[in-house]
Amino acid sequence: MCEHCGEAVFAREVTEQIRRMVQGEGRPVKTVSMDVFALSCRSGAGCAPVR
Secondary structure, three states: OOOOOOOOOOOHHHHHHHHHHHOOOOOOOOOOOOOOOEEEOOOOOOOEEEO
16 A cells, blocks of 8 residues: 555566566466457347357
C-alpha cells in the first residue's frame, strides 16, 4: 500500500517480473488454452455471443 495515498501497489520484485515478461525476457510458469468469443451487436437488438 502506498503510504501517501493508500493505493494498492505492486512490490518491486513483481514490477520487475512484469517488465521482463512484457519485454519478452520472461517465460510463463503455466499456460491455459481457452475458447475466445466475440460479441456481435446490431442496433436495437441485444448482443449475442459469436464463436
